[in-house]
Amino acid sequence: MLGLNNKDTSLFLVIIVLTILAPVLLNPFPTESTLAQFNAGYPDLMQKFVVFGIFAIGFNILFGLTGYLSFGHAAFLGVGSYSAVWIYKLFTYNVIPALILAVIVSGIFAVLIGYVSLRRSGIYFSILTLAFAQMSFALAYSVLSNPKFNLTNGETGLQIYANDLQLFHREGLPDFPHLFGLSMVSTYKLGVGPWEFQLNVAYYFCAIMMILAFYFAIRLFRSPFGMMLRAIKSNQQRLNYTGLNSRPYMLAAFVVSGMYAGLAGGLLAVTDPLAGAERMQWTASGEVVLMTILGGTGTLIGPVLGAGFIKYFENIFSKINDQVLHQWFTFLPDGIEDVLVAIVHPFIGKGWHLTLGILFMLVVIFLPGGLVEGGQRIARLLRRLSNRDKAADATNVSAE
């Protein structure tokens, strides 16, 4: 289907189904239950899942296929956000032009940075990209936000004010990013028994974007261009000896990957019309590296899983506090309850970084291929179990 082989088609269909049903699947616990704390099915977090999913998919096109580790990809994310917000400020809240500009500008940025950085490989490339990104961050944070020439609004972040130009903004259109009048903020709350599911416009818009991005990534992975990139990863020198100039391919991969980041940055501005410089900091670049490695470098679905994993912990575990713990363990006798709370306490709330750090280590120690490998192992185990059942059935039959 759609030029995909069977395996990819089923993967693609699974992704589509999962993203469409996410508001339901991510809300497995009834709203009033004590476990509702673990529900992730609210608009903001689901938006973060898909947006950072796009960011990580794009990063994986560069890192997973070519092995070039960029430590400055957040710069493109930031540039995308700034471009989108400038469209809001100058012209219209409509998200389409904002996204188009975000992708174009980040693409141009990627051409410039990529052209220079790709002259080196290995860690030298990583440090070059890091240097460019940190320079962009410093520029956005203070230099380009001085009162005379305020492009980024510095620390506070670029946002929309009532006295902004907004040339094509008319009465009747929502005062929020919208798709031809359909406000991104509107949400259907769907009550089913004790559950409540939130179907949010911005989420579905971002989800469609991610499905498209994912489709494009599959095609790219399977294309001759993808093969070429893999060849660069396995042995760039040999490739050069055959007389092929690998640099244009690398640059193309770098730019595509940068445009993915720009799209993600633009989508962040779609869900929330604000752009801050911290999106460009090295920690943000490091985060996407972690997402990709954690999920499974070079796999199609891995980066999305990694992005979801990190964002889940950031948003869910940081919100658990001692009061919540006491609620969970109320059924236990007081003494045991206090002991349990004391044991769990360092890992939640202000200790969520600790939990994340430990999980990073556990995953990379026990699952060398990232979360994807974890999934594969479970699948293999299940298959073996069901085979054994079948085998057992067969022996039973023959015994009778």
Place this chain on the structure above:
Amino acid sequence: MSKNELTRRSMLKAGVAGLATPTVFAGAAWSFTNDPQGGAVTLGFNVPQTGPYADEGADELRAYELAVEHLNGGGDGGMINTFSSKTLDGTGILGQKVEFVTGDTQTKGDAARASAKSMIEKDNAIMITGGSSSSVAVAVQGLCQEAGIIFMAGLTHSNDTTGKDRKANGFRHFFNGYMSGAALAPVLANRYGTDRKAYHLTADYTWGWTQQESIANSTEALGWETINNVMTPLASTDFSAYIAPVLNSGADVLVLNHYGGNMVNSLTNAVQFGLRDKEVNGKNFEIVVPLYSRLMARGAGENVKGILGSTNWHWSLPDDGTRAFVQSFGTKYGFPPSQAAHTCYVQALLYADAVNRAGSFNPCAVVEALEGFEFDGLGNGPTLYRADDHQCFKDVLVVQGKENPTSEFDVLEVVEVTPRAQVEYPADHPMFGGAEASLGNCNPGA
């Protein structure tokens, strides 16, 4: 596998049924976002729990938990007893029990907004409060304006929060850079004379700039000369390269427009370079830290002794409100509250009282109740929540590092309480966005 599909299909069916029967469209059924249902109301406490300001955030959280306890009738009631408005009676807010959720701002705008959104979207929080930096305050305030939620700012000192970035749904109890300058300048002139030459080191971002501008303006008005202003990157950890040239520049005062970790390091470095032992222009060289935080000042150790600065509140104040709060907080946690804890506690009480007086949780009613509200008994003397920009006007404390501290909390001592009249300014002051700045309309959301 087939079992799974069945449940999914039945779920979908249920969903369709849900759509057919009266569906709840967020826009139709409620008059405002997150109207509390079922006898309890949820407040969102959004404070830094990781990153450099984690300790300040932890103190804010303690204050909030104390406030919730007092609002629900627990403990000794703290400042509820001294508060001039008497609507709070320990039965929660409007008779509803107060519950709360907590989140981590990470002192980053994006993370703070994500955390606030999850409180609004998932936990149905009716009000968001907290934070320990101005960028976070401005970012979350903007979000709350869009979402139709009240935002009671925590520690935020930049002029912008209630200046060019002011919002109808946002309120600030904490003081600001302009007030620091206005309060500090007379004390500085008094102590160090009016013919001083000041050298400014300024953190290179919005807060630093507004702070520097305020201090420079108010000291220049009293005769000081600003001979240099050097921007330092926020990420700096070592300030030696900025401090070394100061002595030879002809300046005899160094103003450190730094906060938090920056302040601790730049002050430590300045003392290291022996600046305070020197004489320039025939006068003793002096250092000034316009915004003090006791929690952070501890990090600078001995170096803060005798250094002047300003603060919103200090636990050693003698008034009844302060005494009641310190007693209540100290008994529960074993140490005195910080100014961050104080402003957060007060904000929670002010919100609860405003809802009670308005008789509704509707943000627009709350805004109306808070605008122009005059109160007393919350530790800062008579205070006004000005309607034009939602900034509190109250006395400002000028403090200095204590020479002989009796305990690890006894870092600062109050030098002067600058009366409110001296730190007031018009709402359309050019440092606060001028005539263009406007609150906009209150937004009740949904």
Place this chain on the structure above:
Amino acid sequence: MDALLLQILNGLDKGSAYALIALGLTLIFGTLGVVNFAHGALFMIGAFCAVFIQGLLNLSYETIDETQKDFLGNPLKVKTPYLENWFGPETGGAIIDWAVPLAILFAIPVMIAVGVIMERGLIKHFYKRPHADQILVTFGLAIVLQEVIKYFYGANPIPTPAPSSLAGAFDFGVLFGFDPNAIIYPYWRMIYFVFAMSIIGAVFAFLQFTTFGMVVRAGMADRETVSMLGINIDKRFTMMFGIAAAVAGLAGVMYTPINPPNYHMGMDFLVLSFVVVVVGGMGSLPGAVLAGFLLGILESFASTTWATTTIPGINQVIIYVVAIIVLLTRPRGLMGRRGVMEE
């Protein structure tokens, strides 16, 4: 001229911190081929060794002073360190005053132990794994180490002053005939520079003049051949990891009087020290030291008023600008070797 000299002094000082951390990173990378993102955390742990010793020396008993009140109005509990009780306020106070230098003695064994445990317990399993996995696992470890420190010591900086006899600053200017106050420099920063130089010298001497060092150098050049000669190279490399950790830790201990330590100080240094290592050339020890001092001095120059008014914001980006220029003109950094970390 005086301003120039002043910034060179500043740069040497900043450079010695960079050089020490970069040296350790390069040692680990050169011997074990591991990209160690937890190296900043080792620096931080070293600093907290000083905090720990200071706390230990300050262990106090409480007496109640009826004449003073605490913040709740109760009689004040006055703390007196045991040391002052045992040795009298004079001697006891002096011992407490020298907490940071004393912490060096404590930090050396602790840091070597931390390094060896880290290598044997974790890093060992990652030699054959891709660099990306090494980055992830050491980054995870760095977070865990940080959070453990934060759990016990909080997030705020903790003052750890230098001994009072070493506080204050020295007027260099007078020495060279400049006006008084033209070039002043704190004693402790000079000590830091001298200390860093001797550590660097000791590491080089150790590698150059001992048999152990010779074997390690041989192992760095060609690991397989050395192990085929029947030498247990693994054991020596483990020891080198311990030494690298100790170098980072000592850099941390001595840094505490310059800036009060906090739990995330390691991260602040981590990225910069990676830039330093790469600018110096992956795997080159002299390169790491050279680049450390070079970047330190350039950063100091870029912070001068003259520089920031000529090019606004240059102080924020100078290190990265230099990194880009160096890497584009010298493909493998200042002194890098061919074929190291280029895939």
